[in-house]
Every structure is written in structure tokens, then in C-alpha cells.
Amino acid sequence: xxxxxxxxxxxxxxxxxxxxxxxxxxxxxTLGPRATLSWPEKFLRDTVGFAQNxxxxxxxxxxxxxxxxxxxxxxxxxxxxxxxxxxxxxxEKANYNFMEEENxxxxxxxxxxxxxxxxxxxxxxxxxxxxxxxxxxxxSLVIDLGERDGVKVGQSVISIKGLVGVISxxxxxxxxxxxxxxxxxxxxxxNGIAATSMNNHQTFGIIESYDDAxxxxxxxxxxxxxxxxxxxxxxxxxxxxxxxxGLIIGKVKSVQESKFGxxxxxxxxxxxxxxxxxxxxxxxxxxxxx
Amino acid sequence: MMVRKQVLVLLLFLLFIIxxxxxxxxxxxxxxxxxxxxxxxxxxxxxxxxHHRHTALVLGIIFGMLHDVVFYGEMIGTxxxxxxxxxxxxGFIFRAPRAPMxxxxxxxxxxxxxxxxxxxxxxxxxxxxxxxxxxxxxxHILPDLVVHFVFGLIIYVPLRKQLEKIARREKKxxxx
Numbered sequence: 528x529x530x531x532x533x534x535x536x537x538x539x540x541x542x543x544x545x546x547x548x549x550x551x552x553x554x555x556x557t558l559g560p561r562a563t564l565s566w567p568e569k570f571l572r573d574t575v576g577f578a579q580n581x582x583x584x585x586x587x588x589x590x591x592x593x594x595x596x597x598x599x600x601x602x603x604x605x606x607x608x609x610x611x612x613x614x615x616x617x618x619e620k621a622n623y624n625f626m627e628e629e630n631x632x633x634x635x636x637x638x639x640x641x642x643x644x645x646x647x648x649x650x651x652x653x654x655x656x657x658x659x660x661x662x663x664x665x666x667s668l669v670i671d672l673g674e675r676d677g678v679k680v681g682q683s684v685i686s687i688k689g690l691v692g693v694i695s696x697x698x699x700x701x702x703x704x705x706x707x708x709x710x711x712x713x714x715x716x717x718n719g720i721a722a723t724s725m726n727n728h729q730t731f732g733i734i735e736s737y738d739d740a741x742x743x744x745x746x747x748x749x750x751x752x753x754x755x756x757x758x759x760x761x762x763x764x765x766x767x768x769x770x771x772x773g774l775i776i777g778k779v780k781s782v783q784e785s786k787f788g789x790x791x792x793x794x795x796x797x798x799x800x801x802x803x804x805x806x807x808x809x810x811x812x813x814x815x816x817x
Numbered sequence: 818m819m820v821r822k823q824v825l826v827l828l829l830f831l832l833f834i835i836x837x838x839x840x841x842x843x844x845x846x847x848x849x850x851x852x853x854x855x856x857x858x859x860x861x862x863x864x865x866x867x868h869h870r871h872t873a874l875v876l877g878i879i880f881g882m883l884h885d886v887v888f889y890g891e892m893i894g895t896x897x898x899x900x901x902x903x904x905x906x907x908g909f910i911f912r913a914p915r916a917p918m919x920x921x922x923x924x925x926x927x928x929x930x931x932x933x934x935x936x937x938x939x940x941x942x943x944x945x946x947x948x949x950x951x952x953x954x955x956x957h958i959l960p961d962l963v964v965h966f967v968f969g970l971i972i973y974v975p976l977r978k979q980l981e982k983i984a985r986r987e988k989k990x991x992x993x
Contacts (some may be wrong), residue, residue, distance in 0.1 A: 658837035
């Protein structure tokens with residue numbers, strides 16, 4: 528025992544031990560969900576965010592320029608395709624307008640409350656990515672919308688192609704986006720996404736983990752009788768408050784029996800590309816009166 | 818002349834900013850999700866060997882904390898702990914202010930391995946990742962090592978010169 532005390536008498540060792548304990552305590556404390564950040568954190572994030580803002584955009588432009596030159600040849604083909612898509616879109620738009628009007632009048636005649644009617648009126652706010660954390664486990668982005676713009680923790684962030692992540696922390700002028708590639712069933716902070724197929728709403732499953740090795744999302748708890756099949760487009764169902772309805776997640780790559788045999792599991796290839804970040808959209812859901 | 822030291826810290830901050838903003842654009846697309854270059858850490862390894870490990874420890878904790886707070890995804894403190902600890906340990910083992918280039922490159926390699934492994938260990942302990950160490954070693958740590966090594970080679974000559982100038986000044990001040 529005396530020897531142990533002597534060893535602890537060594538000041539350096541003592542300091543190292545204390546520091547280690549403090550760090551582990553800090554990590555444990557910050558791991559759980561936190562409502563708001565303290566002001567030193569906010570200050571630091573906003574200051575650094577300002578500096579990053581200056582660098583990221585020009586770098587993106589220069590890199591984008593080279594890429595654009597590379598893509599010049601594909602432009603013609605792409606243009607052709609877009610024209611076809613646009614024509615189809617205009618045709619469907621007319622149809623859509625009729626349906627929406629009908630829907631609205633039906634809702635009115637059924638005496639929907641205001642909150643119920645506006646439940647799916649999402650607005651999309653454009654955000655500029657200002658820096659990227661390349662840490663492969665704890666992947667996050669910083670965007671230039673913050674508390675001042677009304678961003679809240681838990682809002683979904685999408686790119687043009689599909690769901691990208693969730694706002695994890697907000698400071699005054701910037702906020703951090705946690706990518707869906709960090710989703711993990713064992714992680715206390717991440718929430719599963721209730722998902723369905725775009726064309727067949729019979730499908731139901733929960734996406735709650737991402738496989739780093741194959742770069743696929745896993746959709747679990749699908750019933751045996753489920754009509755899910757390969758190449759189905761999977762979108763969020765929006766039953767919970769966490770994720771809005773109809774965000775595109777990805778395409779089904781394969782469907783197999785789950786480990787326990789009662790349900791099926793689908794691997795889903797994320798639609799969003801997790802690289803070359805430029806503009807993203809934060810999805811604002813209408814305020815729910817408590 | 819303490820200005821040189823302050824300029825060094827300022828350059829470190831600039832490097833930190835560049836790491837998050839410009840480096841992702843420079844990497845080839847297929848590498849963007851593979852490597853996580855931590856250039857500030859490599860510079861701190863140089864500081865630790867050629868200057869003093871305590872300076873590197875303090876700078877490591879500060880810049881690690883900066884990284885943690887700015888990219889706050891899961892928790893605060895991982896980078897701070899890992900950067901401070903591994904720069905200190907590397908400086909502690911290789912106490913050679915006149916280390917030649919091969920030795921310094923060994924420090925960079927070992928330091929990079931230690932850094933990424935420790936980071937992975939912490940994430941694993943808090944069960945933020947489920948992949949095995951072998952897989953991580955092959956897919957993230959080794960590619961990382963290559964990038965760190967190349968960066969170490971690039972900055973070796975200018976950085977060592979500056980650090981030695983600082984050391985010489987300090988010696989002179991002590992003598993006076």
C-alpha cells in the first residue's frame with residue numbers, strides 16, 4: 528500500500544490520471560442529448576464558422592469548375608433527358624393541381640383543424656455547407672444556418688438527391704449536421720426512420736443502421752408478406768415527429784431473411800452522395816402548438 | 818522575438834480551417850469517405866519532437882477541443898484527449914531535438930497509427946462504431962497513414978527550420 532502511495536506521489540502520474548478521468552467524464556457528459564450549447568461553445572463555433580465560410584465556397588467553385596469542364600460532354604445528353612422529365616412534370620402538374628384542390632375541399636368539408644391541414648406544409652431553407660469533418664465514425668458537416676434562422680435540433684437535412692442527415696447541434700449562426708451514415712441501432716442518440724416504398728405504401732420497415740463496410744443502409748422489421756422488392760424507392764413515412772414525410776432515402780439493393788427468420792431485412796443504397804458538399808436544404812416542419 | 822511563435826499558432830489555426838474546407842475538395846472522390854487527414858496533428862508531432870513536448874501537449878488539447886466543438890456530432894473531448902496524449906507520448910519517447918529525417922518520419926508513422934487507433938478505441942468503447950479493428954486498419958488507418966506521411970515529408974524542411982530558429986532564440990535568451 529505504501530508503495531502505491533509513493534507511486535501516486537509522483538506528481539506527473541497523478542496529473543495524468545486526473546486528466547484522464549476528467550476527459551472521460553467530459554465525454555460521458557456530452558454524449559447524451561443536450562438541449563442547448565453553452566455560450567463559449569456557441570462563440571467558438573460561430574467564430575470558426577465565419578472563417579470557414581470564407582474558405583469553403585471559393586474552394587468549391589474552383590473544384591467545381593474543373594469538374595464542369597470534365598462534364599461538358601455529358602451536358603447534351605443530360606439536357607435531352609431533362610427535357611423529357613420536364614415535359615412529364617408539366618403534364619403531371621396539371622393533374623396534381625386538380626387533386627390538391629379536391630383534397631383541400633374534402634378536408635374542409637370534413638372539418639380538419641388548422642394544425643391537421645398544415646401538417647405537411649414543409650418549407651425548405653437552403654443552406655451552404657461551410658466545412659466537412661472527415662472523421663469516418665463521427666461524420667458531420669457544418670452549415671451556415673443557425674438559431675437566428677430558426678433551425679432547431681432534430682430537423683432533417685436533404686440534398687437535391689435525398690436525405691442526408693439530421694441537425695445535431697445549433698449555435699447562433701451555424702449548425703452541425705449529423706449524417707445518416709452515422710446511424711447505428713446501438714447508439715443512444717440516433718433514431719430509426721420509419722420508411723415505406725414510394726409507389727407502394729403497403730411496405731413498412733425501419734431504417735436504423737448503416738453498414739460502414741458495404742456503405743448501405745439496413746431496413747429491418749419488414750413483414751414476411753411485405754411486397755418490397757429490388758429497386759423500390761424508399762421514402763420516409765413521417766409517422767413520428769422526427770422525420771418529415773416523403774424524404775427520399777434510397778433504392779432497395781437486395782431483400783433477405785433476417786437473422787431470426789420472422790421478418791425480412793432490406794439493404795438500401797443511399798440516394799444522396801456523401802461527397803462534394805455544396806448546398807443542402809433544411810426541412811422546416813410547421814410549428815405544432817403545445 | 819516572440820512573434821514567430823505566435824505566427825506559428827496562427828498558421829496552425831489556418832491549417833485547421835483548411836483541413837475542414839479545402840482538403841475535402843482536393844481529395845479524389847473515391848477517397849473522400851475513406852481518409853480523415855489530420856494535418857494539425859502532424860505539425861504538432863514536429864513541435865513535440867523539435868521544440869518541447871509540453872508545448873505540443875497544450876496545443877494538442879486546445880486544437881483538439883476546437884475540432885470537437887466545431888464538429889460536435891456525438892461528444893466533446895475525443896480529439897482533445899487523443900491529440901494531446903499522442904503528441905505527448907511521441908515527444909516523450911523520442912526525446913531528440915536533433916532528430917534526423919528518417920527518425921522524424923518514423924515518429925510521424927507511429928504517431929499517426931497511435932492517433933487513429935486511439936480514436937477508434939474510444940469510439941468502440943462508447944459503441945459508436947461496430948466495425949472491427951482489422952477492417953478499420955485496412956480501410957481507414959493505413960490510407961490515412963499514407964496521406965500523413967506525404968504531408969510530413971512536405972512540411973519537414975520549412976517547419977524544422979522555423980522550429981530550430983525558435984529553439985536557438987530561446988537558448989540565447991536563457992544565456993543572456
